[in-house]
Amino acid sequence: MKILVTGAAGFIGFHMSKALIAEGHEVYGLDNLNAYYDVRLKYARLEQLGVKKGNLVQGKAMPGMHGFTFFYLDLMDSANLSALFADIRPEVVIHLAAQAGVRHSIHHPQSFIDSNVQGFFNILEACRRYPVKHLVYASSSSVYGSNSDIPFKESDRTNQPVSLYGATKKAGEVIANAYVSLYKIPSTGLRFFTVYGPWGRPDMAYYKFADLIMQDEPIDVYNDGHMERDFTYVDDIINGIQGLINHPPGEDMDELHRIINIGRSKPVNLLEFIETLEKHLGKEAKKHFMPIQPGDVPSTWADTSALQKITGYAPTVDLEEGIQKFVAWYTVYRQS
Numbered sequence: 646m647k648i649l650v651t652g653a654a655g656f657i658g659f660h661m662s663k664a665l666i667a668e669g670h671e672v673y674g675l676d677n678l679n680a681y682y683d684v685r686l687k688y689a690r691l692e693q694l695g696v697k698k699g700n701l702v703q704g705k706a707m708p709g710m711h712g713f714t715f716f717y718l719d720l721m722d723s724a725n726l727s728a729l730f731a732d733i734r735p736e737v738v739i740h741l742a743a744q745a746g747v748r749h750s751i752h753h754p755q756s757f758i759d760s761n762v763q764g765f766f767n768i769l770e771a772c773r774r775y776p777v778k779h780l781v782y783a784s785s786s787s788v789y790g791s792n793s794d795i796p797f798k799e800s801d802r803t804n805q806p807v808s809l810y811g812a813t814k815k816a817g818e819v820i821a822n823a824y825v826s827l828y829k830i831p832s833t834g835l836r837f838f839t840v841y842g843p844w845g846r847p848d849m850a851y852y853k854f855a856d857l858i859m860q861d862e863p864i865d866v867y868n869d870g871h872m873e874r875d876f877t878y879v880d881d882i883i884n885g886i887q888g889l890i891n892h893p894p895g896e897d898m899d900e901l902h903r904i905i906n907i908g909r910s911k912p913v914n915l916l917e918f919i920e921t922l923e924k925h926l927g928k929e930a931k932k933h934f935m936p937i938q939p940g941d942v943p944s945t946w947a948d949t950s951a952l953q954k955i956t957g958y959a960p961t962v963d964l965e966e967g968i969q970k971f972v973a974w975y976t977v978y979r980q981s
């Protein structure tokens with residue numbers, strides 16, 4: 646199948662592209678390579694996909710390894726985005742490009758509106774003009790705000806996010822709902838829960854902790870460590886998405902738009918997480934206990950029964966194995 650992966654130089658988009666190429670699909674990646682975090686990591690991921698930094702030209706297609714073509718393009722560039730859809734006519738779109746980062750949204754709100762609202766709208770418009778069999782797009786557990794009723798179910802209230810990031814992800818879901826109902830685009834919105842793993846995001850707590858521990862610097866432990874996260878290893882996320890691609894909504898139900906949680910469904914206490922990281926890094930963290938930060942939520946926990954029912958989804962990587970794999974990659978990457 647022809648599959649467009651947006652955010653292909655990003656953490657999840659990179660793993661997604663790699664897995665789809667390995668399955669023999671014709672994969673098209675798109676990314677604007679923004680500098681929200683160290684862009685060298687984005688180039689290094691692209692290099693793994695056979696795309697060389699020196700060859701990149703904005704707005705132009707760049708062939709990578711067999712089965713992969715990369716477009717250095719911003720979602721905001723609606724004219725070129727539309728031309729790209731007209732040219733390749735993707736059958737499936739996996740939309741992962743976004744401005745992420747709960748804390749970043751406090752100081753840089755505009756970039757969230759641009760990429761997550763306007764940018765996503767441009768994707769929906771392109772899917773309306775050049776119909777696709779299935780649009781799978783990334784939402785987030787942040788839409789649940791500080792709901793205390795756990796585990797989080799898709800039917801829970803999500804109209805009170807506590808960060809602008811969460812609000813833009815919720816806005817995306819609502820705008821998608823209107824577009825799907827008007828233009829019949831079979832779509833699945835996936836609410837991801839704290840994804841981690843090799844080639845991960847340096848702005849996320851687990852990666853920052855690893856950096857600080859290795860530099861003998863103290864780590865900030867928010868809410869005095871009374872935090873729980875439903876940490877999900879990236880391969881489990883990728884397997885979950887792969888299982889969904891061939892099951893667009895509308896196959897066995899009237900509803901063409903569905904929202905689905907994707908997590909491990911086994912929340913881990915932050916201090917236990919840090920302990921596992923210390924063990925694999927072989928170094929103890931200097932902990933600096935802090936109050937909870939604005940926009941942060943004390944716990945996340947995914948109810949994944951809906952995804953399980955559709956695809957038989959069953960995550961297989963536990964925290965110990967996941968952290969071990971992250972540290973194995975991290976140790977090599979930080980020396981490169």
Ligand SMILES: NC(=O)c1ccc[n+]([C@@H]2O[C@H](COP(=O)([O-])OP(=O)(O)OC[C@H]3O[C@@H](n4cnc5c(N)ncnc54)[C@H](O)[C@@H]3O)[C@@H](O)[C@H]2O)c1
Binds near residue numbers: 654677839
């Ligand atoms: N990693 C997680 O724990 C997590 C949790 C919840 C939701 N998500 C969502 O999953 C998706 C992928 O996240 P990730 O962790 O891989 O993040 P990431 O930041 O590593 O990847 C996103 C990519 O999108 C690109 N991008 C951003 N704005 C763009 C624009 N306007 N045009 C083109 N490209 C643009 C960035 O350059 C980046 O490479 C995002 O939508 C994110 O909101 C991730």
